[in-house]
Amino acid sequence: MSDTITLNCLGNGSIALVKEVVAEGLTRRRLLDLGLVPGTKVEVIRRSPVGDPIAFNIRGAVIALRREVAGKVLVSPWG
Amino acid sequence: MGLTYQSTGQLTTREMFDAKSDNCDYIIALAGNPNTGKSTVFNALTGLRQHTGNWPGKTVQRAEGNYIYKSHRYRLIDLPGTYSLLSNSADEEVARDFICFARPDATIVVLDATCLERNLNLALQVMEITNKVVVCVNLIDEARRKKIQVDAAKLSERLGVPVVSTAARSNEGLPRLIELVSDVASKRVCPKPQPVSYSKDLEEAIARLEPRVRDVIGKDINPRWLTLRLLDGDTRLLQAIENHLNAGRTAPVVHGRRRDYSNGA
Numbered sequence: 190m191s192d193t194i195t196l197n198c199l200g201n202g203s204i205a206l207v208k209e210v211v212a213e214g215l216t217r218r219r220l221l222d223l224g225l226v227p228g229t230k231v232e233v234i235r236r237s238p239v240g241d242p243i244a245f246n247i248r249g250a251v252i253a254l255r256r257e258v259a260g261k262v263l264v265s266p267w268g
Numbered sequence: 269m270g271l272t273y274q275s276t277g278q279l280t281t282r283e284m285f286d287a288k289s290d291n292c293d294y295i296i297a298l299a300g301n302p303n304t305g306k307s308t309v310f311n312a313l314t315g316l317r318q319h320t321g322n323w324p325g326k327t328v329q330r331a332e333g334n335y336i337y338k339s340h341r342y343r344l345i346d347l348p349g350t351y352s353l354l355s356n357s358a359d360e361e362v363a364r365d366f367i368c369f370a371r372p373d374a375t376i377v378v379l380d381a382t383c384l385e386r387n388l389n390l391a392l393q394v395m396e397i398t399n400k401v402v403v404c405v406n407l408i409d410e411a412r413r414k415k416i417q418v419d420a421a422k423l424s425e426r427l428g429v430p431v432v433s434t435a436a437r438s439n440e441g442l443p444r445l446i447e448l449v450s451d452v453a454s455k456r457v458c459p460k461p462q463p464v465s466y467s468k469d470l471e472e473a474i475a476r477l478e479p480r481v482r483d484v485i486g487k488d489i490n491p492r493w494l495t496l497r498l499l500d501g502d503t504r505l506l507q508a509i510e511n512h513l514n515a516g517r518t519a520p521v522v523h524g525r526r527r528d529y530s531n532g533a
């Protein structure tokens with residue numbers, strides 16, 4: 190588990206696999222509905238200049254997440 | 269919830285959604301993820317003769333229009349594009365409430381053929397609420413360009429609902445879509461969606477709770493789906509049900525075709 194980081198820590202263009210969503214309630218529901226279930230590959234498309242929000246490619250759709258929300262997704266860097 | 273289905277007699281009417289059911293035989297909803305081509309399907313079917321406005325009490329845009337097929341009049345309602353029906357954004361509540369309470373005669377779920385995996389989540393959620401679903405795998409031209417093949421027959425078999433591949437922008441597949449919608453709306457075809465099964469613990473909880481939900485709410489809302497939402501702790505849905513129960517009691521009766529509630533509760 191030493192290589193586990195949160196989704197908001199990834200740099201542009203990097204790819205990671207979802208390990209766990211640690212949010213609760215509606216935020217958790219929303220993240221799961223966006224397709225962020227364990228094993229899903231996520232790519233960082235672009236960070237805005239201030240670093241918030243961050244655009245990700247999740248299962249073929251570009252989705253922007255606030256840094257705080259992305260911080261609730263545990264991932265391991267891929268490749 | 270203080271109110272029960274029995275105490276108020278009936279749940280809700282389509283009139284609450286301003287989906288006036290006079291001058292039409294069937295009400296058809298269009299659901300799908302954002303940017304999958306819902307409005308393109310809508311415009312192709314209704315020939316742009318649409319009426320736009322907002323959903324009652326919401327600032328979510330809504331469009332409805334009509335078409336005629338084999339001398340039946342269909343009213344098409346373009347629902348907001350959503351990834352889910354469960355996360356409680358205004359858009360998702362509009363889409364969910366319409367499917368759940370207005371109970372359209374058929375719901376077309378428009379999917380993006382180039383990323384089915386992401387799109388099927390919503391299709392499955394709709395199919396948990398209603399069996400009257402037609403899946404429209406749109407952007408099939410884009411998929412072909414990307415060398416993605418979609419086996420519509422296989423998908424239909426696996427999902428348990430009719431599936432048609434379309435390229436709405438060039439009208440491909442739309443005549444077949446209209447035909448399938450007519451089959452489902454007229455009940456000539458009765459889709460049997462594959463039920464989503466959950467973990468053993470959850471299924472046990474569902475088995476315990478569902479009969480009681482059925483007693484209280486009748487069959488107007490799919491009892492298994494409602495049970496799942498209760499287990500989810502979805503208080504917004506409970507609130508919506510309560511609103512609809514109250515409104516059902518006090519709503520002015522609008523002329524037009526009404527659901528037959530006589531064998532309800």
Ligand SMILES: Nc1nc2c(ncn2[C@@H]2O[C@H](COP(=O)(O)OP(=O)(O)OP(=O)(O)O)[C@@H](O)[C@H]2O)c(=O)[nH]1
Nearest residue numbers: 301302303304305306307308349407434435436437
């Ligand atoms: N190539 C191709 N493009 C399509 C097709 N259907 C729709 N489009 C295009 O896809 C884009 C989105 O279509 P819309 O109909 O606006 O999608 P929508 O689902 O209504 O989008 P939202 O309402 O924003 O959720 C438009 O540029 C359409 O012209 C299709 O079958 N093939």
Ligand SMILES: [Mg+2]
Nearest residue numbers: 306307308349
């Ligand atoms: Mg649209």
